[in-house]
Amino acid sequence: MNPALWVSKTGLAAQDAKMNAVSNNLANVNTTGFKRDRVVFEDLFYQNVRAPGVQVNENNTAPGGLQFGSGVKVVGTQKAFTMGSMQITNQKMDVAITGQGFFQVEMPDGTVGYTRAGNLQVNSEGVVTTAQGLPLLPQLELPANTKEIAIAKDGMVSALVGAEPDPVELGQITLVNFVNPAGLSAQGGNLYRETAASGAPVEGIPGEEAFGQLEQGTLEGSNVQVVEEMVDMITVQRAWEMNAKMVSAADDMLKFVTQTL
Incomplete structure (x- = not known):
């Protein structure tokens, strides 16, 4: 399986969770005392093909390594307890x-x-x-x-x-x-x-x-700022589209390999 498929899948799931939080924030823009949610992400574990700083010969070490990430995950959500209007x-x-x-x-x-x-x-x-x-x-x-x-x-x-x-x-x-x-x-x-x-x-x-x-x-009032949430919504939408295109591109690569080799 192409690792890019898995990485893109985790990106789709993460952006879907972010959109869920944004939609809930916008739905409660007029809710008394409501505090907006923000989603916290972190990257997943890395495949270390070559560790940074390894000895490449008797006199030199590698300035960098060879690492491949495996995607993103949602760590949790946090309420922002700032004052509302x-x-x-x-x-x-x-x-x-x-x-x-x-x-x-x-x-x-x-x-x-x-x-x-x-x-x-x-x-x-x-x-x-x-x-x-x-x-x-x-x-x-x-x-x-x-x-x-x-x-x-x-x-x-x-x-x-x-x-x-x-x-x-x-x-x-x-x-x-x-x-x-x-x-x-x-x-x-x-x-x-x-x-x-x-x-x-x-x-x-x-x-x-x-x-x-x-x-x-x-x-x-609610501490939700409509303009900020709209910007977040557009950003999430574009990120989701890019991850979806990555899935399509990785699938095309696998098809080419299967049909050609």
């Missing part, structure tokens, strides 16, 4: 994190999930939840006669309740951070789970230490 909504329950950190939510199985999407809502019991109905942690409950709610930059939640003339403090929104956020496991629904690669969550008050502040009436 801030979108002012003027909705009192919309909260954006300006900096590092994640909101904590209670998952359906009782475990803790993490999200950057701050489009919060209130359920029928007055509990503050995400758009999917997952309760925010630490849990916040708004009284039935709440008139106005205010969320400070440090996460302190206060509201005008009933006939009280002064705001009443209802609770504190905290954030968590990770040593390696790129190691979190994306679950869909703007949610992430802790993994061994991400490290343990570190909880803190917004605005303190390395944690970002909160902005009420604002949402963090």
